[in-house]
Amino acid sequence: MSYRIWRISHLLTYLVFPITLIHTIKIGTYFSSIFISTYIYVIFSLFILIVLYKFLHFASILGNRYVITKIEDINSEIYLVHLKPTIKKIKIKGGQFIQLRLNPFGESHPFSVLDFDETTGEIALGIKKVGKFTNQLKQLKEGSFVNIDVGYGVFTKEAYNTQNKRIVLVAGGIGITPFISYLKYISQAHNNYEEVFLFFANRNLSSISFMEYLNSLSIPNLKVVFCFSDEENDHPYEKGRVNVILMNKYLSYSTSNYQYYICGPEGMMNSLAKDLELNGVDKANIFKEEFGW
Numbered sequence: 001m002s003y004r005i006w007r008i009s010h011l012l013t014y015l016v017f018p019i020t021l022i023h024t025i026k027i028g029t030y031f032s033s034i035f036i037s038t039y040i041y042v043i044f045s046l047f048i049l050i051v052l053y054k055f056l057h058f059a060s061i062l063g064n065r066y067v068i069t070k071i072e073d074i075n076s077e078i079y080l081v082h083l084k085p086t087i088k089k090i091k092i093k094g095g096q097f098i099q100l101r102l103n104p105f106g107e108s109h110p111f112s113v114l115d116f117d118e119t120t121g122e123i124a125l126g127i128k129k130v131g132k133f134t135n136q137l138k139q140l141k142e143g144s145f146v147n148i149d150v151g152y153g154v155f156t157k158e159a160y161n162t163q164n165k166r167i168v169l170v171a172g173g174i175g176i177t178p179f180i181s182y183l184k185y186i187s188q189a190h191n192n193y194e195e196v197f198l199f200f201a202n203r204n205l206s207s208i209s210f211m212e213y214l215n216s217l218s219i220p221n222l223k224v225v226f227c228f229s230d231e232e233n234d235h236p237y238e239k240g241r242v243n244v245i246l247m248n249k250y251l252s253y254s255t256s257n258y259q260y261y262i263c264g265p266e267g268m269m270n271s272l273a274k275d276l277e278l279n280g281v282d283k284a285n286i287f288k289e290e291f292g293w
Contacts, residue, residue, distance in 0.1 A: 006226070064087075064148050066086065068146065073209070075206060076206070077130070081127060084120070091150070095181065096153045097112045097153050102133075102137060109133050110152070112178045112289075123148075127174075153200040158191055166257055166259065167196035168255065169198045170181070170201070170262045170272060171263055172269075173264055176210055180262055183217060195223075197225065199242045200227065201244070201268070202229075225238060225250060241268070244275045246263040256288070260276060261289075273286050
């Protein structure tokens with residue numbers, strides 16, 4: 001399902017709910033009860049307050065205003081957007097995403113946070129050009145203002161708090177973004193893991209992002225494995241797609257002894273998750289984050 005269709009269907013619930021309440025008030029069988037009528041009016045009042053709150057966000061009145069300080073290309077498909085708060089900074093945890101709106105009453109889109117500076121509140125987003133919205137964002141100039149909502153999602157939360165000392169990260173394309181902040185976290189004296197693997201899948205060398213950065217990381221017990229499915233030129237990296245067979249070439253223990261975090265295209269995630277389960281990995285140790293939008 002496309003993001004716009006999902007968004008419209010979500011907004012339609014704001015029409016269905018009040019119609020149901022009005023129907024209950026007008027012809028509801030039990031509305032003569034004082035308790036039930038009071039309950040319905042309270043629910044309706046809360047709904048009005050929620051709609052008003054949502055409207056003020058939609059109008060970018062209550063949103064968090066940020067200014068674009070820099071836009072830079074990573075490759076022909078992916079670019080970075082650097083944002084700085086104009087008034088107050090929001091708190092974001094690693095692996096979370098924000099909702100970004102270009103102008104008042106415009107649509108908002110979710111983007112995973114690539115990096116977050118706790119001191120200044122500055123945010124970096126890694127974005128792939130896949131549609132009208134991301135292309136419009138790319139055309140904005142430095143100094144332009146956008147509105148964002150606070151961080152959402154809990155992906156990689158378990159990785160920060162896990163007692164499991166063996167972690168496997170699997171990224172497909174732009175799905176690398178939530179892992180960048182996590183790798184930064186463990187590089188800052190938080191690495192008490194026995195093993196951390198990052199399997200990074202891309203079509204070819206020209207489409208990969210952050211390869212230089214990943215190669216520069218100096219994290220004990222971290223192994224980065226690059227994998228290309230359609231690269232025609234010779235290269236020293238893995239060929240094909242990421243699967244359990246490929247993982248077993250690198251993992252020191254059986255697949256069931258690790259915790260897995262997968263981010264990328266839906267087909268890749270579902271296929272790999274199924275493959276892992278068939279090889280004895282408990283479903284509770286597999287975490288996925290879809291980048292369908």
